[in-house]
Amino acid sequence: MKHLSIADPEICNLVLQEERRQSEKIRMIASENYVSRAVLEATGSVLTNKYSEGYAGKRYYEGQQIIDQVESLAIERAKQVFGAEHVNVQPYSGSPANVAVYLAFLNPGDTILGMALPHGGHLTHGAPVSISGRYFNAQSYELDRDTGLLDYGKIRDKALALRPKLLIAGHSAYPRILDFAKFREIADEAGALLMVDMAHFAGLVAGGVHPSPVPFADVVTTTTHKSLRGPRGAMIMCRSRHAAAIDKAVFPGMQGGPHDNTTAAIAVALREAASDDFKAYARQVVKNAKTLAEGLMAKGFKLITNGTDNHLMLVDLGNKGIAGKKAARALDRAGIVVNCNAVPFDTRKPYDPSGIRLGTPALTSRGFKEKEMLVVANLVDRVIANADDEGLLAATAEEVRQMCSLFPAPGLEHLVEGR
């Protein structure tokens, strides 16, 4: 970053520090990942200089000879990877993508039914503090108190009683696979449209290790930067009959010009996601999650639903005598980065809930396999049991740094000594 170091040494220094942090830590925030150098280069390209309101072939400003090709490539690749009839690659991120869907199909006050935020849903699935909860009659379904699983019978009852205009499936913290056929059935019975937000597991769908919601849903939204391993952005996929409504809702409904540099990077990530290497990556993400879950349970950790089928797990720390925020902070000091998370029926506040959420997409990108996941389970256990022992936390952070140096993170290989 020679230009940045001269033009703005302060920011340059912070970026370098963040590079080092990402290189030296065990990063297990389930929504984070490492993108390839190629994705980074596209994101940092001159495409950031362009404005291109509209869609390929119908733009409001001139000079779109190249951008039209970039956006068309991103769309074609997304269609191929996910088998979608129509794709919009312009949403700035997941929340604007979801709101664009609401704008396309709903009027203020209409009823929506999504998974409750404390049960693993997303803010934009109708949480009262979000625009989705303020502008619509947002109703929610919860997990079963005993099993921690979705109860499709109860979701159906609620949908038939409420007759929502939109039924929302998808989550940020549910460790199991959703039954999309069931959601479709419920939506049809209730006369609702079905939206699936697959942001968390899009990479698993692309890699063929998670069922696809695309054949079942009217609309599928996703971010592009989680398990899909692309730049920060989003896509909306839908059936052809909804294409015009979705496109109009994204632009001019929600947004002005798309971020063309991001669009290019999405195209690059989708090309990567179509590869056999990515399929192997997705398989390993799930294997790693299962191994980590088993390792943690062997140490007496209580996992919601007793395990995982996807890339994440939710740990209820109630039996460990430590709250989520304190645990997450101790882990961070020990070089292990997770987020505190509400567990179903949590009695604690969202900022200091009872659990932590752990995911394997980023560690898998840097080459961690089952053997390393068991080491990680041991480290997590040691830290949680000694959260106030600063000496132990510092020693663990050093151990983590050594371990990470053996597994250079994509895009950050240059930071590892001897390379």
Ligand code: DSN
């Ligand atoms: N912030 C994301 C997550 O961590 O799941 C959701 O948008």
